[in-house]
Amino acid sequence: MLLRFWKSNRPESAMKYKSFDELEAAVMGKARKCKVAVVEAADEHVLEAVRHAAEVGLVEPLLFGKRQEIAAKLEAVGLKGDAYPIVETGSPQESATGAGLAVKNGQADFILKGLIQTGVLLKGLFKEETGFRTGRLISHMNIVQVATYPKLLALCDAAINIAPSLEQKRDIIQNAVDALARMGIDNPKVAVLASAETVNEKMPESVDAAALKEMNKKGQITGCLLEGPISYDLAVCAESAATKGYDSPVAGDADLLVCPNIVTANVLIKCLRHTANALTAGIVVGGRVPVVLNSRAASAEDKFRTMVLAASAAG
Missing domain, CATH: 3.40.50.10950 (Rossmann fold)
Structure with a gap:
């Protein structure tokens, strides 16, 4: 009952592909x-x-x-x-x-x-x-298909930018959002990851996440709905978000995960691939x-x- 109530009146998911097979079918259908x-x-x-x-x-x-x-x-x-x-x-x-x-x-x-x-x-x-x-930072974006998530999930940056600054994170997000838009995925839900949902000055990634959320509100990051700081479990698990009473249209329904640094992103993508049997693909974007x-x-x-x-x- 709690989960059904929590899910009501939430924006629909932007990600329209549930699998790489669906993505392939869409690409093969091009003129x-x-x-x-x-x-x-x-x-x-x-x-x-x-x-x-x-x-x-x-x-x-x-x-x-x-x-x-x-x-x-x-x-x-x-x-x-x-x-x-x-x-x-x-x-x-x-x-x-x-x-x-x-x-x-x-x-x-x-x-x-x-x-x-x-x-x-x-x-x-x-x-x-x-x-x-293009005048923007070059970055990397992965797409992940994992059986326990109902749709494809984007993730960045696991390969190029080691410890991005706030402005570099802005470019990384915009690069990924623009790439998703070209894939036909409009206004994706972006989760800027941290270990918790509160801003803590001793945890710079949480400060950056909050700043990125403000940038999104002010139109400095466009074409997406951005939440942060948000923990991984609340970003991808509706049950966890409902239990904790965390109210955000991104919670439990993220389309794009933004990691604070290359180590976090790289470990996460490899965990999904090797312990959750996820299928993955990655490209360089921003050019x-x-x-x-x-x-x-x-x-x-x-x-x-x-x-x-x-x-x-x-x-």
């Missing part, structure tokens, strides 16, 4: 395929994932790197050496810059990291001539288009899922 720029594409693991994504109609690949090496790897995964367009480049950084220019010229909707160091990739992308930077930084150790399924996310967030 055209997404164009993906693969940076330093001479890698069998990457090309196997790209081949599958192309065969099912998700992407049209544009490959950057040394033509002869890429052609050999294409043949190694069962394709003709000229199966996809190849842009010949002289170095990994040139490949990255070329991919950035492809985005600028409308030839790519998202970028996929191949056999290139992440730092080199980003340095090449960020060259002034690419126009890839002109999403960037996929898959690990070479990632499974083919993981790589495909991340390309689905990138294609969705590309709009």
